[in-house]
Amino acid sequence: MCGLAGMFDGTGTRPMDRGLLRRMTDTLVHRGPDGSGLFAEPGIALGHRRLSIIDLAGGAQPMTDPETGVTVVFNGEIYNFPALMDTLAGHGHRFRTRCDTEVILHGWKQWGAECLSHLDGMFAFALWDPRESTLFLARDRLGKKPLYYAILPGGLCLFGSELKALACHPDLPRDIDTEAVADFFAYGYVPDPKSIYRAARKLAPGHCLRWRRGGEPQLRQWWDLQLAPTAGDPADVAAQLEIATRRRLIADVPLGAFLSGGVDSSAIVAQMALGMETPVKTFSIGFGDRAYDESAYAGVIASRYGTDHTARQVDPDSFGLIDRLAGIYDEPFGDSSAIPTFQVCALAREKVSVALSGDGGDEVFGGYRRYLWHEREARVRRLLSPGFRRVLFGTLGKIYPRADWAPRMLRARTTFQELALDDVDAYFLSVSATTERQRRNLLSLDVRGQLHRSDYHPIEVLRDHWRKADGADPLKQAQYADIKTWLPGDILVKVDRASMANSLEVRAPFLDHRLLEWGVNLPASVKIAGGEKKAILKQAMDPFVPADILYRPKQGFSVPIGPWFRGPLRDMVREALTGSLLSESGFVDAQAVEMLLNQHQGGYRDNSRILWLLLMFQGFLRHDAASRP
Template structure:
């Protein structure tokens, strides 16, 4: 796994500042501690930081094809590169290394922009073709690897694996996008293709950018999730998962797996154990607070498969990482599980360079509780006229007492509110970090004015419409795969792992497995109220039954108690200080009220307060960039 950065002059008239390119590249040293390289040509510069995984001696980047001068800087893994290498060799191409980077060069020479359609893996790359004076940027189907870019007013383009590479450039405008701010408080992250800065975009998953000098840049989709009804069951799933795991075992460095004690990571470890001769190295972290600890379940799986298991107990009050999250993520990021994710990545890196994870199992096989409720509520909506639903359930949703402390089945107010809405608006409510009323009350007046009629549901709308012909469950999964998965889950894991020099591979996000699994009938994915039913049946021969069918626990931290206890004063000082108050993005009086109600024990505002703390951390980080510019 690696990181890259670059500068492209769309006019071809200016030289690239080599020192600036070096600084942009060095900002990504954590992504590639094993080596670095620069390529500078007329009006083009590519920088690369390398974490060596394959062909340790011969895979240095940027890599240039001696015949054509085509140069590439690449981050990721292409798992089918041996087969592609064989195909290309049959077409007359000659290879000087045995790494996937060179396959990109020859794939471009053979197939042009369509080469990405043949790549099976996780990747983002920048390619320069001097013959066509063309810059080509591409990102994998699901957005496992990040890619940011900015087209500047002078006709040049900056690009890089993380925002921190772009913010090294003194000409980059760091004007905060009001829509991105509301999106953050609505979803807990800034969804693609936006970034927190107006000038910077994220290349969306499954997209490519083609910029030929003299022409305008063109961004286009090269893949989207096909929605085609599939059939299959537990036996086929087990075989497909095994194949996906096997494809991800190629490495020239030590390899292991996360083992949280949940269904997905346990399934991956079980398949790994059957494919490797040596014991699988597994890693888990636990907490003294039993409400947040799953190490006992992880230990069951480790003992069953004789893994080389390492676990570490983390003090649930060890919150020193909070201050570093802003620099780690570069923009506001509100998923508190980023902290334990960072810790398990740090633990794994002590022994391995590559780790397999269970990420994606919930999105592919419908493991989130919101899917079950969405499916049930959609059925009710289809049986009752819209006017009746809005009148009856809308009234009940307004008068029923709020019970955000209660389990979902007891939170009737939320259910009534969702039943009164159409499917899209109800799904938005179910995934919202803060509901509309709470969010708008929190945002500052200036920000509300700048937003005009914008509403964050628009992030979901195009994906919802693209899946309009699917059943309600598949439509919800499709929306999550296009938004929540790349914007939250994959960002969280990429930044946490790369900060520790660790590569993470996710077999459930193998696109062959994903395209098949998402398109299974709803009754196969959720059966009798059991989420991920087909996956659990498939894993019954491999994973203890009490683990498979226990309630989903999640990977989280006790931030509510923190904010009333050890973080009480620190939180108040951060949220009532001048930085947040003077930003104009939030209402200081509302922030004070949330603090008072939460810290008195009257209400649980931990979600809103965490988002505010992360946003304040970003503002502090952004200010530090200005000071160092």
């Protein structure tokens, strides 16, 4: 796992500043502490930081093919590189290393841009082909590895694994994108392909960008999740998960696994234990608050499989990490589980360089509570006309008492409101980090005015993907939308930045693209059966994981920020949110922020989620101001 950065002159061959390239590359030292390399000639510059995982001696980058001069910098792992080496050798290619990076070079020589369809893994790379004066940027199918780019006036393209690399360039405009701010307060993250800066973009998952000097940059989607009915049984799930896990055990460095005590991480540890000759090194994080602590369940799995288990407790005392989050994520990022994710990555890095995780199990097999409610509500919507639903449920939603504090099953007002809406509008309501009213009150008049003039609403992010899954069953539509938004925008960003900040590589077997394509396309009836989420996965894991872990209520990897904001972090959060930086930013209404604080700290309402978003936005503003020239 590594970090890359670079510059490309799309209009000519202006000299490249090697000192600037080195500064861009060195901002990514955490992603690659084991080595660095630079390649620069007129019109093109590529930089790399390396975390050595495979072929420790022979995988230095940038890597250049001596015959063609094609040069690549690459971040990620290609799991099928041994098989690809054999295939390419059959076409006459000769390899100098046993490194997956060289497979990309030879794959480009053999297939051009179509080499992407041959790559099985997680990757982002930048490739320079001097024969055609062409820059080629590519990102893996699901967006496991990040890649930002910006095209400046005059045709200079900047690119890098993290936004901080681009921000090193003095000519990058740092104007904040108002639409991205609205998206952040709606979703809790800035969805692809936007970034928080108007001038910078994320290369979207499954996309590539090709730019021949003197021409125009061409953006193309090279992969999409195809939705088509399929069949399967628990035995198929177990077999596919075993294969996906085994593929991810290739490493020339120590390897372990995260173990939360939930279904997904327990399933991965079980598969690893069955396929490894030595005890699996496992790592878990616990909390002093038992309502948030799953460490006892992690201990059950560790004991069953005889793992070399390490656990650590996270409490408010260790919450100094809040100040570091803005620098780690570069953009506002509102998932509070970034805290324990960082801590478990730091814990794992003490003993291993690679860790497997259970990420993706919920998206693939229908594990989120919102899927269950969405599928049930969608069935009701199909029985009643839109007009009747809007009148009946819209009225009930207005008169029924608000109960935001209660479990979902007791929040009839929310259910009535969603039943009055179309599927996509209702799903947006269920995935939103804040309510429409909260955003309307919170965002400043100026921001609301800009959004009104541009006729922009954050639901458009979700609606664009919803249309592409038109005709699929309601559960599959929701899964497709999550795989395009929530998964790359929240889950994968959280894990990538937290792990890379600790120079740790994380691999996710559930996100093997073959397993994902098959699992998403299973009938809804086997994923959610009798109200049981991930039913087919749980049946498949029944021989490997105890029933009290498989069938206990889903807990999630969350932190008790609500009580912390009223207790040990009370003064810290108030000082941050009522200071001049946030109030003078022009993005939020200071009186609305004060009211949210008073309600929460007075015990009248749980505003912890929106307060956390504000705290992360304030942290971004502070970091952005400090990093400007």
